[in-house]
Structures are given as C-alpha cells and as structure tokens.
Amino acid sequence: xxxxxxxxxxxxxxxxxxxxxxxxxxxxxxxxxxxxxxxxxxxxxxxxxxxxxxxxxxxxxxxxxxxxxxxxxxxxxxxxxxxxxxxxxxxxxxxxxxxxxxxxxxxxxxxxxxxxxxxxxxxxxxxxxxxxxxxxxxxxxxxxxxxxxxxxxxxxxxxxxxxxxxxxxxxxxxxxxxxxxxxxxxxxxxxxxxxxxxxxxxxxxxxxxxxxxxxxxxxxxxxxxxxxxxxxxxxxxxxxxxxxxxxxxxxxxxxxxxxxxxxxxxxxxxxxxxxxxxxxxxxxxxxxxxxxxxxxxxxxxxxxxxxx
Numbered sequence: 326x327x328x329x330x331x332x333x334x335x336x337x338x339x340x341x342x343x344x345x346x347x348x349x350x351x352x353x354x355x356x357x358x359x360x361x362x363x364x365x366x367x368x369x370x371x372x373x374x375x376x377x378x379x380x381x382x383x384x385x386x387x388x389x390x391x392x393x394x395x396x397x398x399x400x401x402x403x404x405x406x407x408x409x410x411x412x413x414x415x416x417x418x419x420x421x422x423x424x425x426x427x428x429x430x431x432x433x434x435x436x437x438x439x440x441x442x443x444x445x446x447x448x449x450x451x452x453x454x455x456x457x458x459x460x461x462x463x464x465x466x467x468x469x470x471x472x473x474x475x476x477x478x479x480x481x482x483x484x485x486x487x488x489x490x491x492x493x494x495x496x497x498x499x500x501x502x503x504x505x506x507x508x509x510x511x512x513x514x515x516x517x518x519x520x521x522x523x524x525x526x527x528x529x530x531x532x533x534x535x536x537x538x539x540x541x542x543x544x545x546x547x548x549x550x551x552x553x554x555x556x557x558x559x560x561x562x563x564x565x566x567x568x569x570x571x572x573x574x575x576x577x578x579x580x581x582x583x584x585x586x587x588x589x590x591x592x593x594x595x596x597x598x599x600x601x602x603x604x605x606x607x608x609x610x611x612x613x614x615x616x617x618x619x620x621x622x623x624x625x626x627x628x629x630x631x632x633x
Contacts, residue, residue, distance in 0.1 A: 327565055330558050335574045337555040339418070339581025341547060343590060345406060346414035348543030352534025355406035356524035358544055363398050364517025366552035370510035380507035389496045390511040396489020398516020403523060404482035408475035413592040418582030419458055419602040420479040422575050425609050426451045427487035435491070443614050451608030455480070457601030505560045513552065576606050 348358055374380035384390065409417050426448060433439075459476050493512075497505055524530065534540060562571035583602055586592035 327562065330562060331571065331574075334555060334558045334562065334571065335577045335581065337550055337558070338574050339578035340585060341551040341555070342409070342414040342418040342421075342582040343585050344543045344546050344551065346409050346417075346586070346590065348540050348547070349406065349409050351537045351539035351543065352531060353540040353543065354524060354528045354530045354535070355410060356403060356520050356528055357530045358535070358540070359402050359406040360517045360520030360522075360524055362517065362544060362547045362552060363402070363513040364521060366548045367510045367513030367515075367517055369548075370553055370557075371507060371514060374504060374507040374510060379504040380510075381503075384500070384503060384507065384511055385514070387500075389499065390508070391515050393489055393493050393496055393508070393512040394515030394517075394519065396485050396492060398489075398513055399519040399523075400485025401482045401489070402516070403520060404478035404485075408478040408482075411469065411471040411475035412479070413586050414590065415579075415583035415586035415592055415594065415602075416458065416476065416598065417479050418579040418586075419598075419605055420455070420476060421483060422579040422605055422609060423451060423455065423480060424483045424486050424490070425575060425612055427483050428490050429612050431487045431491055444612050447608045447611030447614070449608070450611060451605050454601045454604030454606075454608055457604055458598050460597055460601070505563070506557060509556055509560065575609055580606065 349355055371380060371385075375382070405417060405421065429444065430448070459473070489512075493508075497508060500508060535544075559571050559574075579602065583594070583599070587594045
C-alpha cells in the first residue's frame with residue numbers, strides 16, 4: 326500500500342501543472358480559479374475532519390492558519406497560476422522543484438548552521454540547472470519578456486513556499502492534538518480566500534469562460550484529485566513512513582509533468598531545457614543526500630529485522 330500510494334501521489338502531483346495550464350488556456354481567470362480550487366478543497370476537507378471529530382472550528386481563529394495560508398497557498402500559487410499564462414506547464418513544474426533548495430537555504434539562515442560540502446554542491450548544481458532550463462527561451466529570437474517574467478514568478482513563489490514549509494513545521498508541533506490534514510485544510514481555506522480577494526481587485530472574471538468543458542474539468546480535477554486526494558496521500562505517507570520519503574516526489578513528478586506537457590499538450594521542449602530539468606533534480610538529490618541516507622538506513626534495518 327505504501328508503494329502504491331507513493332506512485333499514485335507522484336502521478337497526481339505530476340499532472341496538476343498540466344491541469345492548471347488546460348484551465349487557464351480555456352479562459353479561466355488565474356487567481357479566481359486558484360482561489361476556488363483551494364477554498365472549496367479546504368472547506369470539504371475541513372468539514373470532513375469536523376465530522377470525524379478530528380478538528381474544531383476554533384482552529385480557524387488561530388493566526389497560524391492565516392500565516393501558513395499566505396506561505397503555502399497564496400504566495401506560492403498566485404505566482405504559479407499567473408505564470409502558466411506565459412510558460413509551459415513542464416517548465417513551471419521543474420522550476421517549482423527548486424523549493425527544497427530554498428527551504429534548505431532559509432533553514433540555514435535561521436539556524437546559522439554551516440552547510441555540508443555536498444549541500445553546497447547541490448545548491449550550485451541546482452542553480453546551473455535553472456540557468457540551463459531558462460536559457461533556450463531567453464536566447465531565442467522570439468524572446469518574450471512575459472516568458473521570462475513567468476519563470477521568475479514561479480521561482481519567487483517558491484520563496485513563499487519555503488517560508489511556509491519551515492513555519493508549518495513549528496505549527497504542527499504546536500497543534501499536536503490536531504490532524505495535519507485539518508491543519509492543511511484550514512490553511513487552504515485562508516489561502517484560497519486571499520486568492521479570491523486578489524482576483525476581485527485585479528481581474529475580470531468571465532463566467533462563460535469558467536463554464537467551458539476544459540475549465541470545469543480542470544477545476545474539478547485540481548480540487549478533488551490534486552488538492553484533496555494528493556495531499557491526503559502525502560500526509561498518510563508521512564504518518565506511515567518518514568517525512569523524507571514522501572517528499573521525494575519532487576525528484577519524479579516534475580519530469581512526469583514535463584513529459585506529459587510535451588506528449589499530451591504539444592508543449593515545446595528544448596534539449597537544453599531537458600538537461601536543465603535533470604540537473605535541477607540532481608541538485609535537489611544532493612541537497613537532501615543526508616536525509617536520503619537516513620531513509621535508506623531505516624529501510625535496510627527493517628529488511629534485516631524481517632529476515633531475522
């Protein structure tokens with residue numbers, strides 16, 4: 326079940342970027358569709374947790390849910406949805422994989438601990454990968470400022486994600502008697518509500534565009550599968566294994582997203598961009614090498630216990 330759920334999670338997270346692209350290309354307003362997605366997903370999940378008596382309404386009154394919603398949902402997905410108007414879903418997915426790099430740099434800055442040589446090597450490799458990924462689009466004759474702005478926007482969103490991820494760890498410890506799924510649902514509600522407010526002041530929502538088949542299917546998929554099913558499996562894997570293991574989806578899902586964009590949506594792919602994407606993944610693996618070694622050590626111990 327662990328392996329099956331892990332594969333399903335990687336496939337889900339690998340398809341959400343393309344689902345976002347399909348909805349936006351169908352005419353859905355980026356901020357409005359993102360807001361609806363996360364607010365409804367949060368409401369449904371939180372209502373379910375209330376019914377299971379694993380959450381309380383008073384949880385929504387804590388400022389921690391608001392702050393986490395700014396980092397993990399609002400600040401991360403507002404730039405991503407806007408960017409996918411101008412860049413391919415595969416490029417967006419690969420750039421989003423830089424999140425662990427930024428999380429590590431932020432944690433290092435807060436704790437003032439020295440990084441190991443292999444972690445610094447991972448940072449350097451990841452940076453080179455970003456340059457390789459962006460280079461073909463930045464040097465072609467058809468260069469678009471909005472294309473470059475879209476790439477920068479995704480990277481900017483990962484700064485918010487890294488801050489939210491680091492902060493959420495202390496929030497989980499502070500609310501140990503509350504299910505992580507309920508905490509995630511609460512922050513999605515706040516983040517979704519902020520995205521809807523942003524939409525109100527920045528874009529005109531055309532209802533007829535939101536009601537097209539592609540826009541509706543995209544939204545339903547992102548709510549039910551992307552936000553609810555994907556995140557629930559993630560937290561289930563955290564509970565059944567370790568926090569490191571389910572996070573390794575970042576090594577697999579971006580390449581799935583890149584492949585799906587090319588195969589199913591005819592998105593352009595430059596060999597240099599593919600090399601950049603693989604380089605970024607290698608950098609992320611190097612950054613998390615210590616955690617992966619611990620994970621493999623635990624697996625080896627379990628196998629030894631079973632054989633004995």
